[in-house]
Amino acid sequence: MLVVEKKTLKKQDPYYATRSAIWDTFKWHFYFSAFWCYIGECCSIGYNSMLILVIGYITDDDIEVKWGVLYVAIFAALMMMSAYFRNRFIFEGYNTSLHLRKTITIALYNKIERLTVKSLTETDSGKVISIISGDLAAIARPLCFSTIILAAPFVNLTAYIVLAFTSGIEYALITFAWWILLLILQH
Secondary structure (H helix, E strand, O other): OOOOOOOOOOOOOOOHHHHHHHHHHHHHHHHHHHHHHHHHHHHHHHHHHHHHHHHHHHHOOOOOHHHHHHHHHHHHHHHHHHHHHHHHHHHHHHHHHHHHHHHHHHHHHHHHHOOOHHHHHHOOHHHHHHHHHHHHHHHHHHHOOOOHHHHHHHHHHHHHHHHHHHOOHHHHHHHHHHHHHHHHHHO
């Protein structure tokens, strides 16, 4: 059920109280999903960074075999952890969106339950079914991946820090500038 708190309703936005109740109810689910997204992407950054060591091992004949085995093992472990945490992020996102859809459906049925008999006879049941099946599904589907918006700035920051340590600060700044340019050109 929704966490109901007394909210000051803004006159310009009639949906403020509903959005606040939904956010208060599901914010920790979103944070948790964003955390898994961040961990998965950090593992992805890690295994891509491990390629430098693996390539260094392949090109250098003087390094012992045990180091090559260690580099490949770390690379494989990071790759498997990345896949696991990304799937966990998607699972948590779907779970949250299903809980949100279920909660809104229950709230809608509770609202219908309080209608008078006259209002019930005038209410088209097709509209209610359409709201539940179409409109709520349209909200819930993209919602499962929306938590990446919370994790993306931290993932980018981590990638720039790793890039600065592995290749140099100038390459991290150039990559950041390209990213900003691409964002501007998208709009």
